[in-house]
Amino acid sequence: MNEQFRIAQRIGLMFRYDQDLPQDMEAWVQSQLQAPSPALGIPHAYAKVAQWPDELQPNLAKRAYMWRRYRALKKQEREGKNGQDTEAARQANRRNHLMREKDEHKFVQRNVYGADQVKLRLTAFWANHFTIGNTFDTGNMIGHAIDKGILAKLNGSFAEMLYGITTHPGMLTYLDNVWSAGERSEHAKGCHRRPNCHAGLNDNLGRELLELHTVSPAAGYSEDDIRGAANVLAGWGVDFQEELPGMRKKIGGINHWNAYKKRWAEPGTKKVMGQLIHAGRGGLRQLTDFLASHDHTINYISTKLCQHFVSDNPSKDQIESVKSAWRQGDGDLPTIHTQVFKLAIAAPEAKFVWPMTWLFQVVRLSGATYFKGWEDIDNYNNQLMSSKKVLKELGQSFWSLRQPNGYSDDRVDWMSAEMFERRIRFADAIHKNGNIRRSASEIMHRIGAAKQTRNLVASVGNSPRDQFIALMCSPELMGLEYV
Amino acid sequence: MSKSTVGRRNLLKAGAASLFLAGVPIAGFTKDKPLGSISVIILEGGLDGLAAIPPIGDADLMRMRQSISPASYLPLNDFFGLHPSLQFYAQLMARGQASAVHATAFPYTKRSHFEGQNMIEGGGLSPFSEKTGWLGRALELAGVAGRSLSLDMPLILRGHRDNDNFYPASIRGSGRPPADLVEMIAMGHQMDAAQMFTKVARKSEERVQVPRDPASLAAYAGRVMAQTDGPVASVIRVGGFDTHANQVEEGDTDAGQLARQLSVVDDVIAGYRRGLGKAWDDAIILTLTEFGRTVAVNGTLGTDHGYGSVGLLAGGALPSSRVVTNWPGLSKKDQFERRDLLATIDYRSVCAACLEKALGLDHDLIASQIFHQPDLPRVFEHLFA
Numbered sequence: 001m002n003e004q005f006r007i008a009q010r011i012g013l014m015f016r017y018d019q020d021l022p023q024d025m026e027a028w029v030q031s032q033l034q035a036p037s038p039a040l041g042i043p044h045a046y047a048k049v050a051q052w053p054d055e056l057q058p059n060l061a062k063r064a065y066m067w068r069r070y071r072a073l074k075k076q077e078r079e080g081k082n083g084q085d086t087e088a089a090r091q092a093n094r095r096n097h098l099m100r101e102k103d104e105h106k107f108v109q110r111n112v113y114g115a116d117q118v119k120l121r122l123t124a125f126w127a128n129h130f131t132i133g134n135t136f137d138t139g140n141m142i143g144h145a146i147d148k149g150i151l152a153k154l155n156g157s158f159a160e161m162l163y164g165i166t167t168h169p170g171m172l173t174y175l176d177n178v179w180s181a182g183e184r185s186e187h188a189k190g191c192h193r194r195p196n197c198h199a200g201l202n203d204n205l206g207r208e209l210l211e212l213h214t215v216s217p218a219a220g221y222s223e224d225d226i227r228g229a230a231n232v233l234a235g236w237g238v239d240f241q242e243e244l245p246g247m248r249k250k251i252g253g254i255n256h257w258n259a260y261k262k263r264w265a266e267p268g269t270k271k272v273m274g275q276l277i278h279a280g281r282g283g284l285r286q287l288t289d290f291l292a293s294h295d296h297t298i299n300y301i302s303t304k305l306c307q308h309f310v311s312d313n314p315s316k317d318q319i320e321s322v323k324s325a326w327r328q329g330d331g332d333l334p335t336i337h338t339q340v341f342k343l344a345i346a347a348p349e350a351k352f353v354w355p356m357t358w359l360f361q362v363v364r365l366s367g368a369t370y371f372k373g374w375e376d377i378d379n380y381n382n383q384l385m386s387s388k389k390v391l392k393e394l395g396q397s398f399w400s401l402r403q404p405n406g407y408s409d410d411r412v413d414w415m416s417a418e419m420f421e422r423r424i425r426f427a428d429a430i431h432k433n434g435n436i437r438r439s440a441s442e443i444m445h446r447i448g449a450a451k452q453t454r455n456l457v458a459s460v461g462n463s464p465r466d467q468f469i470a471l472m473c474s475p476e477l478m479g480l481e482y483v
Numbered sequence: 484m485s486k487s488t489v490g491r492r493n494l495l496k497a498g499a500a501s502l503f504l505a506g507v508p509i510a511g512f513t514k515d516k517p518l519g520s521i522s523v524i525i526l527e528g529g530l531d532g533l534a535a536i537p538p539i540g541d542a543d544l545m546r547m548r549q550s551i552s553p554a555s556y557l558p559l560n561d562f563f564g565l566h567p568s569l570q571f572y573a574q575l576m577a578r579g580q581a582s583a584v585h586a587t588a589f590p591y592t593k594r595s596h597f598e599g600q601n602m603i604e605g606g607g608l609s610p611f612s613e614k615t616g617w618l619g620r621a622l623e624l625a626g627v628a629g630r631s632l633s634l635d636m637p638l639i640l641r642g643h644r645d646n647d648n649f650y651p652a653s654i655r656g657s658g659r660p661p662a663d664l665v666e667m668i669a670m671g672h673q674m675d676a677a678q679m680f681t682k683v684a685r686k687s688e689e690r691v692q693v694p695r696d697p698a699s700l701a702a703y704a705g706r707v708m709a710q711t712d713g714p715v716a717s718v719i720r721v722g723g724f725d726t727h728a729n730q731v732e733e734g735d736t737d738a739g740q741l742a743r744q745l746s747v748v749d750d751v752i753a754g755y756r757r758g759l760g761k762a763w764d765d766a767i768i769l770t771l772t773e774f775g776r777t778v779a780v781n782g783t784l785g786t787d788h789g790y791g792s793v794g795l796l797a798g799g800a801l802p803s804s805r806v807v808t809n810w811p812g813l814s815k816k817d818q819f820e821r822r823d824l825l826a827t828i829d830y831r832s833v834c835a836a837c838l839e840k841a842l843g844l845d846h847d848l849i850a851s852q853i854f855h856q857p858d859l860p861r862v863f864e865h866l867f868a
Contacts, residue, residue, distance in 0.1 A: 176728045179783040188782065196733065198550065200782020204727040207788070211595055217610075223594070223820070385655045393654050395634045401722070403527070405597045412614070415675050416636040417682035418650045424665065424683065429657040456671030466664050473668050473680075480676045 001476065002448035009479065010344045010351060011309060012117035013360045017367030017438045017446075029341055032118035033334050037151055041109030044373030045435075049113045052106055056374060057147075060169065060256045063099055063140045067240045070097035095378055100134065101388050103143025104399045105377055108387040111360040112371060122337060123151045124357065125308050126161065127398055129301070130213060131406040132170040134399045137240065141170035142399055148257075158301070158331040159292035163285055166209060169256045172237030175205035175404065182234040182266025201266075206230030208404050209288075215296035221273050228272040232287045235265030298326045305336070307409040309344040311351065318343050352411035353479035355396045355419065359426060362472050365443050368434030383433040394422055411480075420473075427472040431465050440467035450476050519765035519800050520708050521841035522717045523618065523639065524751055525604070526744075526772040528596065528725030531786050532793030533778065533813075533824060534741055536583050536806065539564045543813035551731045551780050553742070559583075563806050567737050568745035571753040572797060576804045581797040582866060584833050585808035588774060588826035592819070594788035596725070599773030604639035606831065606854050615642030617834060618716055620853045622646065625842040627715055639718055639771075647682045651693050697721055698750035705758020708766070715841065721747050724772065728783040739784075752797050764799035767837045771830075777822050778813055789823035794833055796866065800840055807865045829860060836863040 001009065004021045008014050012032070015021055022028035039052040058066070073093045076084035083089055114120050127146045132138055149168045153161040165171055172178050180202035181187045191199035206229035210221055238259040260281045270277045275290045277283045291297055302322035306314035322339050329335030344351075353361065363370050372384050391397035396407060408414070430436065438446070440457055449457075453476045460466040475481035537552050538544055540562030544552060556564030557573050563585070565573055575581035591602045591610070598610035606617025619642025627643075634650040662684045669680035693703045697719060704717040723744045731739035752768060759766050775792030791811070811817050811825040819825040835849045840863070850859035 176783060176785075179728050181782055183782070198733075198780075198782060198784050202727050202781050202783045202785065203787050204725075207594075211597075217593065217595055217598060223822075383656050389655075393652060403596065403722075412641075412675075413635070415679060416634065416648055417679045417686070418634050418648050418652075420676075420679040421660065421683045422634075422652060422654070424660045424668070425652060425654045425657040428660065429654055433656040452671065456668070459671070460664055460667045469660070469664065470668055470671070475672050475676065478676070481673060 001450065005447040007345055008117065009353065009361065009477075010347070011341050012121055013111060013114070013357065014117070014364045014447075016113075016364045017443075025345075029118065029345075030338070032116065033337060034155070035116040035119055037110075037114070037116045037119055039106055039110050039147075040113040040115070041106065042113065042369070042373045043375045045369050045376070047373060052109070052374060056102055056106070058099070060141075060144060063144060064169075064240045064256055066097040066099065067137075067140045070094075071241065073097070098139060099143055100139040100399055101386065102374075102377065103146075104391065104397065105371070105374065105387040106143065107146065107398065108360075108371055108391070109374070111356075112363050118341075119151065119154055121357070122154055124354075124398075125305070126150045126154070128406040129304065130161075130165045130171065131398075131402065131404045132168075132174045133402045133404065135174055135401060138170050138174045139399070140240070141168070141173065144168075145170035146398065154333055154337075156333060157292075158326075158333055158336070159289050161333065162213065162292050163288045166205075166213070166233075166288055167236060167258060167284070169237055169240060169259070172205065173240065175208055176202045177205040177233050178237035178239050180205075180230065180234050181264040182231055184268070185234065185266055186263040187261070188264075199264075201227070201230050201234060203227060203230040206233050209233070209291070212405055214288075214291040214300070215273070215294050216300040218300065219273065219294070219296035224271075225273050228270045228277070229287065231266040231270045232272065232277050232283050235261045235263075236284060237261075292331055298323050302326060302336075304409070305340045306343065309340050309351065310347050311349060312410050312412075314343075348482070350475075350479050350482040352414060353477075354407065355394045355414070355422070356391060358423065358472075358478060359390070359394060361477070362427060362430060363434065365438065365447070366430065366434065366468070367437030368430050370430045370434035390426075394426065395419055423473050423478065424469055427469040428465065430472075431468040436468070439464055440471040443471060449474075452476070452481075518843050519767060519841040520715045520717075520759075520762065521618070521837055522704065522708075522719070522755060522766065522768045522798075524748060524768065524770045524795075525600075525637075525639070525718065525720045526724045526748065526770055527600065527720060527722040528772075529599070529774045529776055529788055530724045530770070530772040530792050531726060531730065531741060531776040532585060532587075532791065533775070534730065535566050535569070535745060535795070536585055536793045537564045537566070538562055538585070538810065538813070541810070541813050547778055547813065548780060550736070551784065551786070552736060553731075554736050559806060562810070566742070566745050568742045569749050569795075571749045571756070572795065575752070575756075575797050579803045580799055580801055581795070581804055582801055583796065583806045584794040584828055584830070584862075584866075585806055586791045586811050586824055586826055587794055587808075587828040587830045587833065588791050589830050590826075591774065592790055594774060594790070596773055596788075601638065603771050603773055603830075604637060606639075606834070608855055613638075616640050617831075617853050618718065618838075619643050619646060621838050621842060621844065621849065622716060624848065624852055625715075625844055627842075637718060637720065640716075644678070647686070649686065651691070651695065697747055698754040701751040701754030702758035705755045705760070705762070705766075707758075709758065709760050709762035713762075719751055721751065723747075726776070727781065727785045727787060730785040733784065748795070752795075755797075765841075766798040767800045767841050768797045769833065769837050770795045771834075775824050775826075778818055778824060779822065790819045791824035791826035794830055796833075796837070800867070802867060805866075807862070828862065831856065832860050832862040833866070835859060835861070836866050839863055840867050 007025050040049050041052050073084050076082050111120050127150050132142050145168045149165045181199045183200050188199040191197035207226045268279050277287050303319050306318050325339035326336050453474045456474050457467050457470045460470045553566050555567045558564050589603050591599050601610045604616050605613030607613035616639035619640045623643040636648050640646050665684035669677050707713050726740050730741045776786035776789040781787050809827040811827050831854050838849050839846050846861045851857040
């Protein structure tokens with residue numbers, strides 16, 4: 001592949017079929033890091049690319065309201081009240097009050113049409129690092145967390161992103177923290193006096209904050225440290241179910257994304273990995289800042305960034321260079337990302353392309369209209385599946401129910417005949433139903449495909465469909481071999 | 484915890500399941516089929532063994548866990564009860580075709596899901612020390628070439644080059660890819676990637692429609708395993724056992740997150756029974772989980788990560804029903820690190836016994852070649868004699 005596409009495959013989503021190619025790639029990478037990120041997409045097939053309308057991108061308060069409304073109408077449906085038990089009412093309730101399908105569709109569309117491809121790849125890395133699985137009650141929150149907790153924070157420091165995502169209702173709900181109360185909290189003490197009242201610590205988020213989000217088990221922390229972190233977290237987050245007025249009273253007039261229930265908080269100083277953490281709301285920021293600049297965090301996440309963008313087995317030197325950029329920039333993400341991309345561009349070996357990344361790249365290269373417009377999201381189309389269904393069949397989605405360690409960066413975890421078969425079938429479906437604007441030979445010419453790739457495509461005969469499938473499933477386009 | 488959260492969590496964290504089959508002799512492979520079959524149900528998240536098989540004879544249980552112990556347990560003997568969700572399993576128990584091993588775990592005490600899952604699938608001496616899985620290595624050792632069923636290839640089955648997978652697709656606008664096209668693509672690839680595409684080409688003619696719910700997948704697995712040249716091993720993964728919150732429903736200890744997930748396990752076992760038919764007589768099914776949960780209840784009607792748990796076994800290859808245990812007790816001083824059920828039986832020994840029975844492998848060979856632990860105790864007699 002020529003320089004432009006080689007780099008765009010490695011750290012971006014490929015240049016779209018009709019996009020002008022930059023000449024100075026170093027300058028391009030820098031400009032990409034600062035690129036504006038409007039949510040681009042199409043309202044319906046054959047329409048011009050435009051920004052997603054605001055009404056399809058509600059804020060958290062609106063999302064919480066929708067969730068409560070959904071639950072209330074569900075209750076009426078169960079009780080057979082107000083005509084809510086008809087199929088039409090059920091559908092309307094889902095359509096009007098659940099955000100999951102809209103958010104996932106927006107994510108897919110912006111990955112297909114976005115001009116900020118490098119930031120979108122970084123978003124995928126960090127959204128995976130800070131996995132929020134879809135436990136249904138997080139369904140209205142995941143898209144918001146990705147947009148506002150990850151994408152919008154790419155130009156700040158790691159410490160900012162860590163604090164932001166740790167306090168996001170999506171994370172606080174996914175890992176049960178909204179129900180956790182300090183054992184000596186006012187809430188727990190009051191509760192213990194009442195029969196059948198349960199209140200106390202839940203260490204789920206405290207544990208994963210240490211294990212997955214920051215220092216990793218290599219830091220050798222103890223159960224007491226996990227408990228300490230859980231105690232710092234106790235009181236953070238409110239149930240999306242709660243009415244806003246009641247919540248305001250409880251947490252002092254702050255929004256869902258900064259909600260701290262003093263009565264649920266553990267009083268007193270806590271200790272986590274030798275660090276004393278003050279009581280009160282400020283304790284969490286103190287803890288995440290401590291963890292964000294911890295040597296083990298820097299080592300763990302520098303390694304992970306290298307594994308995602310550079311090599312399954314990055315060298316010590318490569319990791320060290322990212323660590324030193326991290327320290328020099330004091331955790332500034334663009335500084336860290338710049339160093340990672342330097343290594344990625346210079347990497348001598350191929351890097352396996354994730355299924356979802358590959359799908360977006362295939363669609364962008366071919367100019368296909370494989371996804372419906374946002375106005376057609378609820379209309380059945382006998383050729384095009386919903387974004388939700390596509391990513392589910394492909395086997396990779398940020399809206400799936402999965403474990404908090406996210407998707408693997410190691411190619412061996414993706415070696416599966418069934419997953420390879422899906423690549424063939426999606427290449428086939430995109431060619432058949434996606435109204436592609438560029439053929440295999442046109443794409444090969446534009447990207448400067450390697451000789452081996454051209455030979456492979458030639459070997460399958462003259463069928464444009466077979467050629468398209470062979471190209472997209474070639475070692476070069478799947479990131480399996482550098483040729 | 485507020486009452487309003489309880490019903491809502493009902494729907495949650497009910498993990499998806501996926502199925503893997505392994506050990507189908509490939510065409511032209513003449514090795515005799517081993518004596519039995521082995522199927523593993525991986526319970527992701529960490530099963531609370533004290534709720535699945537509550538030790539009702541231990542006075543400390545109700546003292547410490549009344550709020551989450553199933554009220555309508557089915558008595559197994561004077562000491563152990565069975566969670567009411569395990570109805571089919573209970574019938575098998577009554578017929579001498581199910582057993583349990585209690586206070587057991589892999590030798591991993593750090594309480595991380597991901598290290599723990601890597602240990603129970605990899606079967607190595609420490610987390611992330613193995614690139615292949617214990618079942619995959621066993622199939623390799625038994626000389627059974629095969630395939631597996633699933634979208635991804637789980638670690639537990641890796642280690643045999645000819646293991647393959649299968650998982651029904653549903654993609655609008657795409658048909659079965661023609662074998663000759665896929666073969667050409669395979670030729671353009673190298674090493675493991677070439678192998679994958681070769682497998683796609685090989686099975687491109689055998690698409691069948693199977694629903695993807697766990698019980699249907701298990702029934703399908705059973706049917707395929709029952710065929711003369713069918714697989715000898717399969718794996719199903721069931722998520723949703725990480726019951727930090729609302730393990731039971733407030734006011735109903737027989738219901739809740741754990742009750743729902745145990746019903747799934749019960750359905751999976753029933754699915755295997757249905758699908759296996761006559762092959763049930765030589766079959767062993769066993770559960771596998773990364774750790775048990777704390778003895779104490781946490782503040783959200785749930786339990787946090789622990790150590791010892793329970794293993795459920797089923798299948799016609801079992802000679803009788805028993806609860807095998809060396810009960811450590813539940814009092815604070817008997818607990819592991821003053822919080823968890825202690826594991827007194829190494830669950831790798833249980834896996835080894837099942838491999839010995841199903842694949843006819845020698846215990847010493849299993850211990851040294853598969854688990855890299857030559858002195859791994861043999862518990863075969865306790866389960867199969």
